[in-house]
Amino acid sequence: MLRASQIWQRYGESAILRGVDLTLAPGKVTCLLGRNGVGKTTLLRCLMGLLPLWKGEILWKGKNLARLSPEKRARMGFGYVPQGRQIFPLLTVEENLKITLPARKTERERTRAELYAYFPVLKEMARRQGGDLSGGQQQQLAIARALALGPELLLLDEPTEGVQPNIVEEIVALVRDLSRLKGITVLQAEQKLSVARRIGDAYAILERGAAVARGEMDALSDADVDRYLAA
């Protein structure tokens, strides 16, 4: 469903992505692996349209979206949760959610109820300021905000980074459910191999600006882990 081919990107003179090829299996969770600074965030931002491509093609349902704005991509089903949970700290949880909840009342109520069912803690905290939530709760709020738009493809940038272990488990279970129960296609940048192994159906490894290895998660070899992921 999503096929990115020969993605090139540069910041000024330095090329970060040098011909990334990536195909996502529909309804599956693919983990984007790679050491610090290899360009995982850059690739997700390029896919969402938040950074311009230098060269390359992003095919979604057979259409090339590479030149479309992030807003257009969102309308076509792309959802994005940035690294570092960028919620509004001074708005309440409810206000943070309202930003992306549907405008029509019945749909809005249905979506809100569904999100609060996924994240009971957000319902409990609905009137608290976003900035008062724990890191993990803020991450859940950021994910809820993206889900409010009903994405078919969800780009998650290290959602378990700096998150307490019990909430990591909740996020793992949620992402599995989103793919299995709702058929959402997920691309998750992930540094923690233990999380990737549990959450991912498939993996792709970035190294020196290219996707150098990919496959079913079960087939991720120790040799590739040592070669591309070990510190």
Ligand SMILES: Nc1ncnc2c1ncn2[C@@H]1O[C@H](COP(=O)(O)OP(=O)(O)OP(=O)(O)O)[C@@H](O)[C@H]1O
């Ligand atoms: N705005 C920018 N201008 C110049 N260089 C940048 C910019 N943003 C990122 N970079 C560089 O691009 C490279 C890739 O960064 P990116 O954030 O995409 O990596 P990452 O794999 O997401 O890293 P991390 O694991 O730390 O999240 C890094 O060398 C980084 O320093």
Ligand SMILES: [Mg+2]
């Ligand atoms: Mg990153």
